[in-house]
Amino acid sequence: MSRRPASPFMALLTLNLKSLFAIHLPEKKALASPKVLLKTFGWIVLAVFLVADFGFMFAMMDIGMYNALAPLGMQSFMLLYATVMSSVIVFLFAFITSLSFFSSAQYEALFLTMPLNPSSLLTARMATVYAIEAPIAFLVMGIAAGVYGIKSHPGFDFYLYMLFNALAMPLVPLAVSYAVLVPVMSVSRWLRRKNTILYVGGFIGLALALGFNFYLQRMMARIENPVLLQNMLTQNQLNFADIADWWPPAWLTMQAIAQGRTALGSIAATLANLALGVALTAAVAFLFGKSYVKILVNFGETSAVKGTLNQTQAGSIFRARPVFLSLVQRELRLMNREPMYLLNGPFVILLLPVIFAITFIAQGDEMRGAVDQIRPYLTGQAEYLIPAGLGIFLATATSISCTAFSRDAKSLHFLKSLPLRPRDIIAAKLVHALIFAALGIVLGTVGGAIMLGVSTLDAIVALLLAIFGSVALNMGGLAIDTFWPRLSWENPMSALKRNPNAVIMILGSMGLIAGLGVLAATLPLAKYTFALLYGTIFVAACFALGFVLFRAGEKRVRQMEP
């Protein structure tokens, strides 16, 4: 019996979801290979770790809040807090995700040749965004429900209301996001460009992440101090309640789980929440479908920079440079002009100090207290090792060296057909990484030395260690990507962010810095003996890695096949 074909809408939705998650679990047979088994296990551990990490953070906050509010009989306020929190997070994610999906509009436009009506196209895209939002709402609300459930023992129906309201939570933000974005993108040609979306989305995302981090730091600081938390929540209770009153999905959720509400009232509030979300989403899909299709059609319109070159202009732009400089310039341009590479690479050097500053400002008193507590230990070798460690970390956090060949996968055939020595290509990639490493050292080591107020001698020693250490680590990262590059990828994001070499490099450098720190704290050596010891290790590592990169690496580049 032949299977009934799926409806065009369902087929499109399935394709969207498969493209979004793109999880290819290995077949049973393939798991017999230790490499595949280890890789699969690693990915599972990483996924569990990520969910557990965020889950733990929310659980700690919910538990802290419950414990702080229970003596006042205000423990159910924790649910209001979780509902408002979930609404805000889901709204922000919905907006960013909806915006970022426009960057693939050129591919989506291919579906316009198929018999799909405009509202189906938009609904399928909105459903894909929902598939990202729903687990987030479920996680935040679910953890709050779990904490409250364990401590207050509500009836089973409480969990059902929480579940269904969590499922309803992303619908209104989704509808609002598209109701705002579609008209804006329709009138702005500037926004209908992939680069613009990646930059705008990237910066909004970073700003929101920083804002969220700021808020979390503040909350964590207060949760550690129940009195502060009680003061903050009771003084600001009206504000939280205002948000819940003002935002219908949150208000309806609170109505559904409110104590003393009849079952009929709770069910009605839950159904109203679901109905409101579905109705708004359907209305947006229906009203904005045609405009959405127009955006897809007109997406990426660009006008080439026209104008015939005159003799003077031609003479000024066609200039000869040494091959090596040209190679380094190519590396810089290709990385800095690709938004995905820039935001996740060189920009990280600026971002990490900003996050640190936010943490410091948000947890002001606590951080100052922590620094005061650390200060007595900031003697001896720590005076130069801490600034050096900060610089080394920032200098290696850009993922430039450890993804250098992976990023070049699409042009590697052509690059290898040019009369270039592989060692020159390798050296150019290293110099590119070291240019940004220098910026990291300035911010991390010099900035750290100034902040900690260390002596000039210690600052110089820290600077030297940071230079040697970052050169060695960047050479190590480049060696990893030379011997095990990720040359098969479908977009720049996977070349950089889904590249295991980037994870190895960041975790490796953190581990190394921590290890050397522990060693320095335990070995009974004179203050500058550590500088000599670590400096020697770094320099020796540079020579060893130089040999590996420029000898074995040269051969490896010749054999490299995308």
Place this chain on the structure above:
Amino acid sequence: MIELRNISKTYAKSGTKAVDTLTLQIPDGIIYGFLGPNGAGKTTTIRILTGAIAADTGSVLIDGIDLDKNPIEAKQRFGLVPDTPDLFSRLRAYEYLNFVADVYRVPAAARTSVIENLAARFELSDVLKSPISSMSRGMRMKLNLIASLVHAPHNWILDEPIVGLDPHSAFALKELMREHAAAGGTVFFSTHVMEVAERICDELAIINRGKLIFTGNLEALRELRESRGAKSGTGEAGTPVAAEASAAADDESLEALFLALVEDSEGPKL
């Protein structure tokens, strides 16, 4: 002159033998067409002869220089137009040309002259300041054509150069290929477009499943077909392939001869 001697290549991941003991000599002063169906091994062969990938066995000589032993010197002797024009799309057109010219160490005045001349021929002068990402596929291909000639190479290797070109640019390319060969240079290009190959090539090589199944000119190909019997190996009776190949018996176009030869090389269908 380009020489490929007993080249073989098996891809480790798939285990596919892409090129099988291929020997080919491409003399100076002619346009040499490299034909084959999809997946025949054309691009792999071009990648081996340009040093982009290494052969398992065999050697490549460019103007008598061994590519494996003297890669830099050998690579200076050719210009390549790759099959994927989407290279370095984040660069502007002139930045890309400057990069390639720097790699070949072309002085500023010489590169300016070559680029201006070729950009005018391919009607690309107006967009040299544009980002490559804003260009159409055809424009990118033209940019690669200019880049491949910026150092005036003796050997010109082109992988599917006609794809995406407008009629005017395709004509300009064919003219350039003729000029290059007439000046004593070598032109080696792969194509699917049989009409182009038929009109422009002095010599042909046909490859299928990694094996060379024909080398010579069009006349030799026709003679080969006649000597083998035009009606043999024309596929299972009654199939569209059989009908097409049967028509080839009377049709002496390159496309018909090519189809019949490829069909022959694949042996009888089970």
